[in-house]
């Protein structure tokens with residue numbers, strides 16, 4: 128599979144494609160081949176302001192429509208995304224290295240637009256006659272302009288998960304994609320234009336955090352902001368909201384997710400699932416199980432199965448090749464960060480697999496890496512690596528492992544493997560995580576029937592399930608009527 132002849136790299140503002148106002152561009156390099164892919168327009172302060180202004184101008188007429196009147200644009204867009212899935216896969220592979228064979232983002236994003244087209248009408252207010260002499264109503268109303276700032280690891284999926292619920296209830300949006308993976312968002316903009324969304328309703332800009340991201344976070348006309356990315360940036364955004372207009376901020380941040388494997392678990396399944404979790408998207412997944420705890424009596428068997436699984440199921444190579452499931456890290460910066468953690472890991476624990484960059488590849492590849500016996504307090508046990516690196520430690524009792532699993536500032540995801548249903552439920556209740564997988568580590572971010580989000584420093588708010596997602600983008604007004 129190869130790159131399309133024309134790659135869209137401009138900003139999509141008020142229904143039109145425009146170059147950046149100051150002519151600035153930035154380069155996208157293929158992380159597998161180190162070849163230049165595209166020059167992308169970088170939104171300036173003026174461009175970002177213009178995108179917000181056009182969203183603000185489009186708000187009165189868009190918010191006046193019903194969800195049923197908005198839904199056909201969503202349905203058309205979902206169809207176009209599916210039709211363009213292969214091209215989207217190639218663009219993602221060429222900019223941040225996700226293998227085309229593992230690209231589920233297009234269909235998942237289309238599914239989100241379909242899903243919210245069908246659920247937008249479910250928003251409800253309340254009525255009350257509890258106060259004598261009064262009838263009290265609540266009205267749920269859109270905020271106005273909503274900004275979405277998205278990361279690079281699954282850009283289309285996160286974009287759709289934020290924008291679809293915001294738009295269907297009547298907000299207008301400005302999306303800022305990540306500077307590491309802007310090509311699928313720019314391609315999506317061409318599909319938004321084809322789907323016929325009215326100008327200004329759905330703006331997509333490309334650029335960096337320190338200009339366009341920061342302008343959006345501080346902007347007085349942006350009334351809600353949904354962010355997925357690192358905790359460091361999430362804190363900066365929340366501070367910007369506090370300093371400006373106290374916009375509603377929803378943060379989906381990083382993780383250091385534990386998987387706990389008890390001695391009665393299906394070890395083969397646990398090894399397969401946790402192996403997939405380490406290797407999927409080259410470990411660049413927020414909910415990846417990066418700390419695995421295995422009960423002492425099955426530890427050796429699990430390690431054997433886990434290593435076997437990684438060795439036989441990981442196919443490293445060019446992400447444009449359909450048979451490959453393990454591509455490079457997204458760029459040189461991510462590669463350097465992971466290499467630094469590999470050094471740290473070797474100093475604190477025992478290396479049992481991987482531990483280096485393949486010497487026969489020029490791209491930003493890292494071998495899936497497994498450490499054991501790493502002290503709980505080691506830096507690599509506390510910080511998110513965001514690469515294919517995992518620490519596997521031993522435990523004896525349920526009480527001990529629950530304390531270890533929860534001994535982290537993160538709380539995004541956790542998994543428990545056991546055949547004992549009481550223990551599974553007791554443990555799920557005790558884990559400090561927004562999502563707990565029982566006998567599974569399957570990703571839930573593409574799923575629409577359950578909320579997703581973090582405890583503790585992994586974020587604020589929930590996305591995914593309509594009751595949560597739609598409500599994120601609605602104000603509540605009480606109307607008090609004297610009878």
Ligand code: NAD
Pocket residue numbers: 276277278279280281303304305306334335336337339340341344355356357358359360361363364379380381382412413414511513539572580581585586
């Ligand atoms: P990042 O925080 O570096 O960047 C995310 C986005 O924020 C980018 O678009 C970037 O340009 C923008 N940004 C950077 N500085 C900014 C600023 N000062 N103001 C406003 N915007 C700014 O994160 P990343 O490297 O793109 O993504 C990886 C991180 O995202 C990991 O920590 C990962 O765990 C997390 N993540 C979380 C989830 C989740 O659902 N909880 C999902 C995916 C990724």
